[in-house]
Amino acid sequence: MESSRRKPTIKHIAEAAGVHPSTVSRALNGLPESRIPQETVDRIHKAAAELRYEPNPWAQSLRTKRAMMIGMAIPRFTDYVLAQMFEAAQIRAMKFGYHTLTAGAEVGGVDNVAIKGLIDRRIDGLILATAKIHDQYLPEIERRGVPFVLLNRKSADYPGVTGDDEVGGYLATRHLIDQGHTRIGHISGPTDVSTALNRACGYRRAMAEANLPVHSELIQQGTFDADSAGRAAANLLNLPVRPTAIFAVNDISALAAMSVARQCGLTIPEDLAVVGYNDSEVSSLLPIPLTSVRVSLQEMGSAAVDLLLALMNGETVESVVKAPQLIPRQSSVLSRS
Amino acid sequence: MESSRRKPTIKHIAEAAGVHPSTVSRALNGLPESRIPQETVDRIHKAAAELRYEPNPWAQSLRTKRAMMIGMAIPRFTDYVLAQMFEAAQIRAMKFGYHTLTAGAEVGGVDNVAIKGLIDRRIDGLILATAKIHDQYLPEIERRGVPFVLLNRKSADYPGVTGDDEVGGYLATRHLIDQGHTRIGHISGPTDVSTALNRACGYRRAMAEANLPVHSELIQQGTFDADSAGRAAANLLNLPVRPTAIFAVNDISALAAMSVARQCGLTIPEDLAVVGYNDSEVSSLLPIPLTSVRVSLQEMGSAAVDLLLALMNGETVESVVKAPQLIPRQSSVLSRS
């Protein structure tokens, strides 16, 4: 009995309500200055509801040049930190009627490709959670006129949202110093990622402040993952004079370090104190709960959306820096016995 | 010096190449039967490249009614299992030129709303990783004519990709029985999620096969998360006759169970053997590495995309079931001493 299988358009509504399509558009979009009597508006709404009308977003976007869509470039979703931020961002964006289109930056080989793909889909704005420090493509994106903000990556030139990694690194290291440690190793992250770099800076500042020397072998580089961190930890533990504490650039590195330490017959925290970063879900569930630095990833994700929307709105915006907080747990605190 | 700030359109290219817009379209889309001499095609491509032309996807979609976009409804991205599947799906989809539009199902309160939002954005197909078992909205989606497949959720009526949870549950339980355990507890998952239910079925089958009684108190319900699983574990461990082994519906539940067990002064695996499910990243890094059931989440994500594309292609498809595999580790195996 249904009159037609096709999706109803504004034209069908117009017919049903006995008005012109343009009137339907105005009525549905409800611009205040287009003075249409309430009675007509109601009639149109009724017709729209009956026909189960839904606007065609392609036509809308084509006409208005806005897609109500923001892109998020994220290297991996399996990374707890990134997933958390993405999820919060998506929820926040949807509050304002925006959908999120994602591109794993790894997808397509080069970051460029995936991001280009995103932009080609005509998004209204972009959140980059993937930008390495020396990014040749940031200017390129800027050139294309797409508003964007950085997330979890610091840049002097572009606005973004970050945690205060320097302070976080400082807090972690300072905590270990306060526990009486003097030889403190650091498992760092990739050198082209600002978060990792800043955490290392904080580490150095805390050490310097306490007049503790930082020999180069005390900093072993990893790449945020268990394998590399395990090797870095092994290097630290095999030093002639073994460090008694390790500050790892993230929790997974800390986990790997603890795993290696156990294999060396060391007990935690007596022989080795460990501090991680990001306070991921498992940290508190471990047999020896992990001390970690927490910064609200949800808040960062939300803030990135807010920042982007402001930017898209033509406002001048400033970068947001979220303060971190140390969550001391057993992995770095000797139980007073 | 740039002639125009606006995005170049097919019309500009036509002008530059001295042909009609329609010819440009045909040349760029390269249909074989539209016989355009190579020389002209080259000229058009050159002009397009010089003007840095990029097709407007809105106009394309409006005309062709295809968006080259598939939607994924996923409850949470912070869940390792879902994130893994999503990531693989996204990579796979992009191989075929499809972007992925996501909606966290929790977003918008009711699943319906978010999914409706997705569909309204005019996607070409939908992957549902969120469908509960008795889903009132599956027929609704079907009615709207959007091809869809289920992921990680079983249904008799609709095609989908799942791991063989029943077999997985069986393998896990059978493994514990083989280790000599006779009182084996199970921390289950939500009753309206097919994966959880099927794992419990596998548990029961293994128990029955070994003529082991399953008293109702041996199955304690959780909801996939640490808190509920912790309570469930406590219930199990406080039974008059304590089980000597626990099969948990997922790794996080297993972790929580181990954590509670330690608080009770039990050692693992001597006093309590534990098996989890999904073999998440941390399982092998734990001080006592966790025995778990692995099914390739990447393969499942990819398979869902393949299934969906086939469906969109009008092919008749059949559900895919991936076989699981037990990864025995120290948490359930007594070291032979």
Place this chain on the structure above:
DNA sequence: TATATTAGCGCAAACGATTGTGCAGGATAG
């Protein structure tokens, strides 16, 4: 009563692509 104002809505031109149809002109056939 004549004129100015305004409310209410229709007209038609975009937006940028795709695609069925058709028209020249050269090649081939009869």
Place this chain on the structure above:
DNA sequence: CTATCCTGCACAATCGTTTGCGCTAATATA
């Protein structure tokens, strides 16, 4: 030498909305 065919492209309609403009009739003002 004419009829036919094919090649290589141009024309124009269309997808579903939005929106500047302008028309008609009713009301307000002089």
